[in-house]
Amino acid sequence: MKPSQLKALERLYRRRVSPAETVTLDLARHLIELSQDIRRQIGVLFNRVGEPAYVIVGNERGLMIPQLDDYPLGKRMLRGLRLIHTHLKNEPLTDDDLTDLAMLRLDMVAVLMAADPPMIQRAWLVAATSAGSPPYHIDPPCRVTAIQPGFDLFIAERDAELAKAAPPAAEIRGGERGILISVTHSSREEAEDSLDELQELARTSGVQVLETTIQRPRQLNPRYLMGEGKMRDVVIRALQLGATMLVFDQELTPAQVRSISAMTELKVIDRSQLILDIFARRATSLDGKVQVELAQLKYLLPRLTGRGVQMSRLMGGIGGRGPGETKLEIDRRRIRDRIAKLEKNLDDLSAGRYQRRQKRVRAGVPIVSIVGYTNAGKSTLLNTMTKSEVFTEDLLFATLDTSTRRLRFPREREVIITDTVGFIRSLPASLMGAFKATLEELQDADLLLHLVDCASHRFVEQVDQVDRILEELGLGDKPRLVVFNKSDLLAGLKKKDPITFMKVKQQARRLGAITISAREQGTLAPLLAELERRFWA
CATH class of the missing domain: 3.40.50.11060 (GTPase HflX, N-terminal domain)
Known part of the structure; x- marks a missing residue:
C-alpha cells in the first residue's frame, strides 16, 4: 500500500461515533471510498463509548479478526464491540460474518454497501429458542440515513434479553x-x-x-x-x-x-x-490424595505446551548454552520432581499396607474384597453387613478410599471385608496406574465379591468391563462370587422394561449369581450362607 493509504488507515483510530449511533454517514462514505481505493475489505471494531478499538484490513474476500484480549467475555453475554466493515462487491452479510458474530459474541455486525447515500445491513444475536434456529437476527439492507439514533438503548435491551434467557449461575x-x-x-x-x-x-x-x-x-x-x-x-x-x-x-x-x-x-x-x-473432590485419606495428585500431574505434564525445542532457552541457538529456563520449562521440571516425590511416597505407603496385609494373612482370617462398577452399592453392602457407617451417596465414585471391616459369623468365626474404588469404562490410564497401589488389597483376597447393579439396563456391559479390568490387574484367576444388587427395583423393572428383566434372570442363572438388596438386611441371608459354606464347609 502507498504511504498515503497507510496514513488514511491510521487516521481511522481518530474517528469516533456517538454511543447512540451505529455509524455516521460521513464515516460510512469514508470507509467505502478507502476500501475501494486499496481494493481490500476494511473493518472497524467500535466499543460502546464509540471509540475505534481495532482497525482491520483484510483482502478482497474477507477479514481476519484478531484476538480480542482487551475485551474478554467473562460473565457477560456480549463482548461490547460492534463490527462495521465493507464488502468490495456490495454483497450482503456472509456466513463468515454471521459466524464471527456468534463465535465472538459481538454486539452487532454491519456491512456497508456503495450507494448514494450508502446502504447498510445489520445482524445481532438473539436469545435461544430451539436447537435448529439461528442465534442471530438479520435486518434487511437499508440506507444509513434511515437508522434512528438509540444504539446504546438497543444494546442494553439485547444484554438484558440474553441474560434473562441464560440460566442463572x-x-x-x-x-x-x-x-x-x-x-x-x-x-x-x-x-x-x-x-x-x-x-x-x-x-x-x-x-x-x-x-x-x-x-x-x-x-x-x-x-x-x-x-x-x-x-x-x-x-x-x-x-x-x-x-x-x-x-x-x-x-x-x-x-x-x-x-x-x-x-x-x-x-x-x-x-x-x-x-x-x-477423584480430587472425593479423596480423603492420605493414600487417596497422593494417588489423585499423581494421576493429575501425569495427565497435566504432556499438556504443558510451548513453542517447541527450537525456542527452548536451554537448547536454543547455535551453541548449546542459553540464557536460562523459561517459565514453561521450570513448570515441567517442577512437575517431574513432584511426580518423583509422590511415587516415592506411594511406595512407602504401599510398604505400610503390605505389612498390614501380611498380619491379616498370618492371622488366617479369610479376606473378601467387594469389587464392581461404580455406584453398584459396594459401600452400602459393607455398611449393612458389618453395621458400619462408611459414606454412601447416589453418585458415581462417592467413595474412593479402601475401607476394611470385620464380619462375624456364628461359632467365633469371622472374615475381613474390604470395599475398593469402583470401576468405570474408559478409566484414564494415569488413574489405573496410580490406583494399582490401592487395588493391591485385591491381591491377597481369598474371594472377590463382584457386585452388579442388576437394575441398570447396561449391567451386562458393566459386568464385562469389570471382568476386563480385573484381567488387566492380573486378577482373572481369583475365586469370584457374583452378587446381583438392587433386587428391590426388579419389580418396577419387570413392568417398565420386561426384556431387561428377563435378561437379568438369564444372566443370574448363567453366572450363578445371588440376588440381594444391599439396603435390606433380610435379603443377605443367602449371601452370608454362601460365604460360610465357601470358607468353612
Missing part, C-alpha cells in the same frame, strides 16, 4: 454449565449409553448439562475430533445457551484441546479430566 452448584459431546465410530446405542454415563459424571462433579451432541463421522478429524463445521455449530450453540464448558466423552490430545480452545473462550475438558476432578 446461582442455581447451579459450582456455577458450571456444559454441553456434552461424543464423537465416535461406535453404534448410536453405545454412544448414547456412554453419554448417559458422562452425564452422571457431570452431575457428580456439579456441572449442569444443557445439551448433548453425538456425531458419528466416517473419519475422525485429527484437529477438532469432529468436523470443523460441526465444531463451530456446537460452539455457537454453547454460547447461545450460556454454557461455560464443553465436555468430550472421548479423550482429547493436547493438540486437540489447543485447537478447540483457540476457537472459543469456553473451558474444554474430556472424560478423563472430569473423572480426575471427581
Whole structure:
C-alpha cells in the first residue's frame, strides 16, 4: 500500500461515533471510498463509548479478526464491540460474518454497501429458542440515513434479553454449565449409553448439562475430533445457551484441546479430566490424595505446551548454552520432581499396607474384597453387613478410599471385608496406574465379591468391563462370587422394561449369581450362607 493509504488507515483510530449511533454517514462514505481505493475489505471494531478499538484490513474476500484480549467475555453475554466493515462487491452479510458474530459474541455486525447515500445491513444475536434456529437476527439492507439514533438503548435491551434467557449461575452448584459431546465410530446405542454415563459424571462433579451432541463421522478429524463445521455449530450453540464448558466423552490430545480452545473462550475438558476432578473432590485419606495428585500431574505434564525445542532457552541457538529456563520449562521440571516425590511416597505407603496385609494373612482370617462398577452399592453392602457407617451417596465414585471391616459369623468365626474404588469404562490410564497401589488389597483376597447393579439396563456391559479390568490387574484367576444388587427395583423393572428383566434372570442363572438388596438386611441371608459354606464347609 502507498504511504498515503497507510496514513488514511491510521487516521481511522481518530474517528469516533456517538454511543447512540451505529455509524455516521460521513464515516460510512469514508470507509467505502478507502476500501475501494486499496481494493481490500476494511473493518472497524467500535466499543460502546464509540471509540475505534481495532482497525482491520483484510483482502478482497474477507477479514481476519484478531484476538480480542482487551475485551474478554467473562460473565457477560456480549463482548461490547460492534463490527462495521465493507464488502468490495456490495454483497450482503456472509456466513463468515454471521459466524464471527456468534463465535465472538459481538454486539452487532454491519456491512456497508456503495450507494448514494450508502446502504447498510445489520445482524445481532438473539436469545435461544430451539436447537435448529439461528442465534442471530438479520435486518434487511437499508440506507444509513434511515437508522434512528438509540444504539446504546438497543444494546442494553439485547444484554438484558440474553441474560434473562441464560440460566442463572446461582442455581447451579459450582456455577458450571456444559454441553456434552461424543464423537465416535461406535453404534448410536453405545454412544448414547456412554453419554448417559458422562452425564452422571457431570452431575457428580456439579456441572449442569444443557445439551448433548453425538456425531458419528466416517473419519475422525485429527484437529477438532469432529468436523470443523460441526465444531463451530456446537460452539455457537454453547454460547447461545450460556454454557461455560464443553465436555468430550472421548479423550482429547493436547493438540486437540489447543485447537478447540483457540476457537472459543469456553473451558474444554474430556472424560478423563472430569473423572480426575471427581477423584480430587472425593479423596480423603492420605493414600487417596497422593494417588489423585499423581494421576493429575501425569495427565497435566504432556499438556504443558510451548513453542517447541527450537525456542527452548536451554537448547536454543547455535551453541548449546542459553540464557536460562523459561517459565514453561521450570513448570515441567517442577512437575517431574513432584511426580518423583509422590511415587516415592506411594511406595512407602504401599510398604505400610503390605505389612498390614501380611498380619491379616498370618492371622488366617479369610479376606473378601467387594469389587464392581461404580455406584453398584459396594459401600452400602459393607455398611449393612458389618453395621458400619462408611459414606454412601447416589453418585458415581462417592467413595474412593479402601475401607476394611470385620464380619462375624456364628461359632467365633469371622472374615475381613474390604470395599475398593469402583470401576468405570474408559478409566484414564494415569488413574489405573496410580490406583494399582490401592487395588493391591485385591491381591491377597481369598474371594472377590463382584457386585452388579442388576437394575441398570447396561449391567451386562458393566459386568464385562469389570471382568476386563480385573484381567488387566492380573486378577482373572481369583475365586469370584457374583452378587446381583438392587433386587428391590426388579419389580418396577419387570413392568417398565420386561426384556431387561428377563435378561437379568438369564444372566443370574448363567453366572450363578445371588440376588440381594444391599439396603435390606433380610435379603443377605443367602449371601452370608454362601460365604460360610465357601470358607468353612
